[in-house]
Amino acid sequence: xxxxxxxxxxxxxxxxxxxxxxxxxxxxxxxxxxxxxxxxxxxxxxxxxxxxxxxxxxxxxxxxxxxxxxxxxxxxxxxxxxxxxxxxxxxxxxxxxxxxxxxxxxxxxxxxxxxxxxxxxxxxxxxxxxxxxxxxxxxxxxxxxxxxxxxxxxxxxxxxxxxxxxxxxxxxxxxxxxxxxxxxxxxxxxxxxxxxxxxxxxxxxxxxxxxxxxxxxxxxxxxxxxxxxxxxxxxxxxxxxxxxxxxxxxxxxxxxxxxxxxxxxxxxxxxxxxxxxxxxxxxxxxxxxxxxxxxxxxxxxxxxxxxxxxxxxxxxxxxxxxxxxxxxxxxxxxxxxxxxxxxxxxxxxxxxxxxxxxxxxxxxxxxxxxxxxxxxxxxxxxxxxxxxxxxxxxxxxxxxxxxxxxxxxxxxxxxxxxxxxxxxxxxxxxxxxxxxxxxxxxxxxxxxxxxxxxxxxxxxxxxxxxxxxxxxxxxxxxxxxxxxxxxxxxxxxxxxxxxxxxxxxxxxxxxxxxxxxxxxxxxxxxxxxxxxxxxxxxxxxxxxxxxxxxxxxxxxxxxxxxxxxxxxxxxxxxxxxxxxxxxxxxxxxxxxxxxxxxxxxxxxxxxxxxxxxxxxxxxxxxxxxxxxxxxxxxxxxxxxxxxxxxxxxxxxxxxxxxxxxxxxxxxxxxxxxxxxxxxxxxxxxxxxxxxxxxxxxxxxxxxxxxxxxxxxxxxxxxxxxxxxxxxxxxxxxxxxxxxxxxxxxxxxxxxxxxxxxxxxxxxxxxxxxxxxxxxxxxxxxxxxxxxxxxxxxxxxxxxxxxxxxxxxxxxxxxxxxxxxxxxxxxxxxxxxxxxxx
Numbered sequence: 001x002x003x004x005x006x007x008x009x010x011x012x013x014x015x016x017x018x019x020x021x022x023x024x025x026x027x028x029x030x031x032x033x034x035x036x037x038x039x040x041x042x043x044x045x046x047x048x049x050x051x052x053x054x055x056x057x058x059x060x061x062x063x064x065x066x067x068x069x070x071x072x073x074x075x076x077x078x079x080x081x082x083x084x085x086x087x088x089x090x091x092x093x094x095x096x097x098x099x100x101x102x103x104x105x106x107x108x109x110x111x112x113x114x115x116x117x118x119x120x121x122x123x124x125x126x127x128x129x130x131x132x133x134x135x136x137x138x139x140x141x142x143x144x145x146x147x148x149x150x151x152x153x154x155x156x157x158x159x160x161x162x163x164x165x166x167x168x169x170x171x172x173x174x175x176x177x178x179x180x181x182x183x184x185x186x187x188x189x190x191x192x193x194x195x196x197x198x199x200x201x202x203x204x205x206x207x208x209x210x211x212x213x214x215x216x217x218x219x220x221x222x223x224x225x226x227x228x229x230x231x232x233x234x235x236x237x238x239x240x241x242x243x244x245x246x247x248x249x250x251x252x253x254x255x256x257x258x259x260x261x262x263x264x265x266x267x268x269x270x271x272x273x274x275x276x277x278x279x280x281x282x283x284x285x286x287x288x289x290x291x292x293x294x295x296x297x298x299x300x301x302x303x304x305x306x307x308x309x310x311x312x313x314x315x316x317x318x319x320x321x322x323x324x325x326x327x328x329x330x331x332x333x334x335x336x337x338x339x340x341x342x343x344x345x346x347x348x349x350x351x352x353x354x355x356x357x358x359x360x361x362x363x364x365x366x367x368x369x370x371x372x373x374x375x376x377x378x379x380x381x382x383x384x385x386x387x388x389x390x391x392x393x394x395x396x397x398x399x400x401x402x403x404x405x406x407x408x409x410x411x412x413x414x415x416x417x418x419x420x421x422x423x424x425x426x427x428x429x430x431x432x433x434x435x436x437x438x439x440x441x442x443x444x445x446x447x448x449x450x451x452x453x454x455x456x457x458x459x460x461x462x463x464x465x466x467x468x469x470x471x472x473x474x475x476x477x478x479x480x481x482x483x484x485x486x487x488x489x490x491x492x493x494x495x496x497x498x499x500x501x502x503x504x505x506x507x508x509x510x511x512x513x514x515x516x517x518x519x520x521x522x523x524x525x526x527x528x529x530x531x532x533x534x535x536x537x538x539x540x541x542x543x544x545x546x547x548x549x550x551x552x553x554x555x556x557x558x559x560x561x562x563x564x565x566x567x568x569x570x571x572x573x574x575x576x577x578x579x580x581x582x583x584x585x586x587x588x589x590x591x592x593x594x595x596x597x598x599x600x601x602x603x604x605x606x607x608x609x610x611x612x613x614x615x616x617x618x619x620x621x622x623x624x625x626x627x628x629x630x631x632x633x634x635x636x637x638x639x640x641x642x643x644x645x646x647x648x649x650x651x652x653x654x655x656x657x658x659x660x661x662x663x664x665x666x667x668x669x670x671x672x673x674x675x676x677x678x679x680x681x682x683x684x685x686x687x688x689x690x691x692x693x694x695x696x697x698x699x700x701x702x703x704x705x706x707x708x709x710x711x712x713x714x715x716x717x718x719x720x721x722x723x724x725x726x727x728x729x730x731x732x733x734x735x736x737x738x739x740x741x742x743x744x745x746x747x748x749x750x751x752x753x754x755x756x757x758x759x760x761x762x763x764x765x766x767x768x769x770x771x772x773x774x775x776x777x778x779x780x781x782x783x784x785x786x787x788x789x790x791x792x793x794x795x796x797x798x799x800x801x802x803x804x805x806x807x808x809x810x811x812x813x814x815x816x817x818x819x820x821x822x823x824x825x826x827x828x829x830x831x832x833x834x835x836x837x
Contacts, residue, residue: 020119023074023084024106027152028066038161067145067152070106070131073123075646077163085163085645086156088170088525090127092118093149095178095484096137096253098244106133115486118504121547124685125508126527126648127173134183138247142182142279145249149187154194157201165645167201169524173511174206178422178484179253181211182284185295189287203293205514207507210300210374210483213288213461214426214438215255215280217368218245219314219378219419221335223256223270224346224362226382229333232358233350235389252279255368255438269364274439281436288429288461295462296510298503299427301373301420301480303467305447308479310370311416312337314379317386318411321394328353328405331390335379337369337419371444373423374483380417387412421483428465431458453539464538466506471539473498502541505548509538521696530602530652533694557684559666561592564679576680583613583674584714590627591666591682597623597653598686599660604650605668606680609642614673617642621651622667622774623660633663633807634774636747636816642672646680654807695814698748702818703834704728712739712819721830723761726791728832731768733822742818742834750799750813753836758782759792760831767824770797772815775804779821782829792832799836 027038077085092113097104109131113119122129132152134145153172156164176184188203195202226245229238244250251257257273258265276282302308314335321329334347345366349359398405425437425446432442448469456465468474473495474481487496512532515524523529531545562572565588566579572591581588609617617640625631635651654660670677699706709718709729716738721730731740758770760782769779780802782795799813808814820829 020072020110020114021074022110023071023082025069025071025082026066027069027148027155038155066135067148068106068133068135069152070110070133072110072119072129072131074128075165077645079644080162081160082162085165086128086130087165088127088173089130089156089164090122090173091130091132091175091184093174093176093180093184094131094133094137095180096250098138098241098250103135104133106131109133112486116500116504117548121504121508121545124527124547125531126525132180136249137179138244138249141248142179142186142252143283146183146186147190149183150190150194153187153191157195164201168199171202171204173204175507176206176208176211178209178211179249181208181297182213182253182280184208185211185213186284186287188293189290192290192292205294205296205511207296207298207510208427209298209503209507210422210427211297212253212280212422212426213284213297213429214423214436215274216253216422216426217255217371217373217420219335219337219369220256220270220364220366221314221337221346221362222378222382223258224360225333225335225348228346228348228358228360229386232360233331233348237385237389272368272439274436285436294464294510294514296464296507297428297460297462297466298506299374299422299424299465299467300483300485300499300503301375301422301424301427301468302475302477303424303428303446303448303451303469304372304475305445305449306372307370307444308372310337310419310479314416314419315383315414316411317383317390317409319387319390319394319407319409321398321405321407323403323405327351329394331386331393333386335382337366337416339365339367341365368423369419371420371423372480373420373426374480375418376421376483377417378419378421380414383414418479418482420480424467424480428456428467429461430456430465431460434458454537464506464510466503466538468499469539471541472502501544501548505541505544506538508532508548509536509543512536513538521694527650530650557593557686559591559682559684560594562589562682564589572682576678578610578676578678581670581672581674581677583672585669585671585712587622587667588670588677589668589679589682591668592627593664593666593684595664597660597663597666597684599653599657600655602650602652602685603666603683604648604685605682606646606648607640608644608646608678608680609640609672610644610676610678612642612673612675614675615642617670617672617675617677619649620669620671622669623653623663624665624667625662627665629667631663632774632776637671640670642675646678650685655809656806656811659807695747695749695809695812697752698744698750698815698836700753700836701833702744702836703742703831707742707744709740709831710743712741713737716740716822721761726832728761728830731820731829731831733768733825733827733829735825736822738822738827740820742820744816744818747814747816750803750815750836753799753813755837756797756799756802756818757833757835757837758795758797758831759789759833759835760795760829761791762788762793765793765827765829765831767822767827768829769821769823770795770802771819771821772803773817773819775802776821778802778804781823796837 025038074084075087077083094109119129174184174188185206188206192203226238226242229235230242255272256270258268259271261267274281316334318332320327330351332349336345338345344361344363346362349357351357394407396407398407423443425443430437432440437443453466454464468480485496512528513534515528516534517524536543559572564570564577564579566581567577570577603621619638619640621635623633638649640647640649711718715734717732718740719730721728765782769781771779778801780797786793786795803813803815805811805813
């Protein structure tokens with residue numbers, strides 16, 4: 001009897017454009033790090049397209065243990081051998097591919113992650129998405145592929161072939177999907193226990209999406225059915241698939257294991273085996289219990305504490321071929337899920353007139369078929385394969401040796417399509433009374449009520465775990481959704497889409513929480529501050545950024561008009577604009593939005609300092625009502641590393657309603673010792689969140705204790721002033737409009753203060769006014785209403801008069817600099833002390 005090829009792919013492919021800029025690499029080698037091969041990936045000729053660290057050609061190494069990666073949106077870096085560098089690599093590890101037909105490709109994986117809606121958000125947040133794929137996920141063991149992943153991390157960390165910017169601070173972020181979560185967790189563990197903590201990149205966060213940390217489930221009857229048709233039924237397809245699930249990479253994930261009862265294993269049964277002799281339940285637990293880096297586990301199964309309603313019958317197939325009313329051939333397959341241990345769960349029979357009948361019935365207790373967890377249509381897949389095979393073997397117009405037979409179905413029904421694949425407690429790596437939950441009653445009966453998802457403590461090996469709880473969009477479905485289910489129709493699959501959004505929100509929210517440096521009071525990755533607030537409860541979906549609610553779509557606008565002061569031929573149509581910049585503070589580019597700038601959005605640029613005459617450069621953004629500069633708003637100064645590499649800088653625009661009315665124009669300003677600069681990709685991003693950012697309080701004694709003066713314009717200078725025992729700052733202004741400022745080193749909060757007191761020497765500061773940031777219209781002259789206090793003149797100013805709260809965050813008193821501006825030529829202002837009261 002002939003059967004069609006039996007194919008089961010755990011991750012379905014979708015057709016989505018992979019035109020995004022990327023670099024493919026292959027890592028291979030089994031003789032230690034020094035012999036590991038790295039090459040530009042060419043699926044037809046990858047063995048001959050690269051070298052090891054010691055110069056050995058890739059062709060000299062075995063390719064069995066290779067790892068493929070695709071770097072999306074790589075940052076160009078011609079100083080490296082492969083001409084690119086990684087910036088905050090976010091590694092996404094592919095799952096197992098159970099297929100008897102071909103090899104899964106990186107493009108197929110990219111199609112899926114693009115459809116998942118995660119790539120654009122990662123790029124927007126400043127991460128480099130890196131797709132990781134193991135060609136041999138079935139035939140290589142979990143241990144072997146994990147070891148290859150660890151070697152790959154060590155090689156990336158070495159920076160021999162390509163760069164890894166700021167690696168000690170940013171480190172790796174690892175997200176494993178399905179089997180990829182097992183490989184990523186153990187591989188990260190191997191890397192981390194061996195790395196030099198002073199020089200090597202850390203694992204900033206490990207996360208998994210529906211990974212079977214305590215084993216995966218196939219319907220118990222399915223094992224016996226596959227065995228029958230592979231060994232007794234003559235199905236080449238069933239035999240090929242049986243070989244797949246018996247491969248070490250697949251069988252190592254399954255909770256059931258074949259247990260032989262005699263020497264030739266002709267008598268056997270499939271039993272639950274969570275023995276520590278198995279990798280997943282023994283050696284792997286070292287990684288699961290490791291606390292060297294934070295771990296976040298996402299389950300896609302429901303956590304209701306009940307067995308979902310289901311039929312005990314998966315399917316029934318019974319097809320015959322008859323002549324003169326007598327059967328000349330018959331094929332039967334019946335798949336059930338019974339718990340009594342007495343009723344057969346698998347009944348398969350094949351009959352041919354000349355060969356007789358082959359028949360097997362199997363009786364067992366199928367307890368795990370419907371344990372709460374994400375599902376897969378195993379029964380439907382088997383049903384389709386067997387029914388197609390039976391029809392091909394006994395077609396409607398069957399003729400053998402010029403003899404016609406009548407064929408048909410006696411029984412043909414598919415009743416229960418789906419069953420559990422990844423138990424929820426396995427994906428959450430839950431514990432009951434200190435031991436793994438999968439063999440305990442709590443795996444069946446644990447529910448979401450009162451469960452400490454964000455801090456499970458002794459209930460899980462992870463720092464945070466999530467499942468389909470009552471707040472999840474897919475909780476009300478009668479049975480858990482499909483494992484790693486991707487939407488096929490954006491409208492019909494709205495629950496699937498919303499479920500994926502919640503899953504990714506929880507991962508990124510936890511990433512932001514762990515990225516925040518509480519000692520330094522800032523995110524290591526400053527891009528996160530635009531979308532996330534530290535300490536956010538990741539169960540609170542009201543905090544989800546808008547771009548995740550929109551399926552990962554980051555809404556951007558490119559300016560229709562752009563001109564560059566030091567490259568007269570460049571316009572908005574030029575993606576990259578390079579020019580020579582003289583020393584000093586210079587306006588270098590202007591852009592027109594064509595309408596009011598939207599409140600709360602951001603403006604960003606990619607800036608590269610190619611050559612420089614000094615060691616520093618700073619950028620500022622001016623918001624204007626006209627091209628000439630009317631109504632100027634000046635945003636926070638940003639430092640740009642002078643290292644020849646591209647750096648993305650951006651500013652969040654004021655978010656208060658009406659604060660940007662009539663502001664259409666944007667001016668980019670650079671301040672440096674001069675050099676050659678490239679400005680690229682000016683863009684307005686509309687999906688920035690109001691994160692409720694917290695600001696550090698300004699010091700009570702602003703000067704001289706906390707902050708320092710700096711000149712703002714070339715016609716202003718700052719010197720130290722001494723008179724007797726008193727020391728202060730001498731601000732010399734040569735022209736009207738000359739400016740110097742007290743730099744607060746970032747935005748500071750003045751919410752706890754009401755007044756500003758400026759002490760200065762008598763006879764000075766007669767034409768000097770002060771204001772915060774760009775609020776020139778609120779400037780107060782120091783001589784007006786000043787009083788004498790001892791040896792000094794004191795000007796007291798209400799902070800609400802000099803801070804423009806219409807444009808600050810949530811209308812609060814926030815400022816980054818106090819500007820001193822001259823109203824006359826050859827002005828001198830001698831400042832002794834500045835206090836906030």
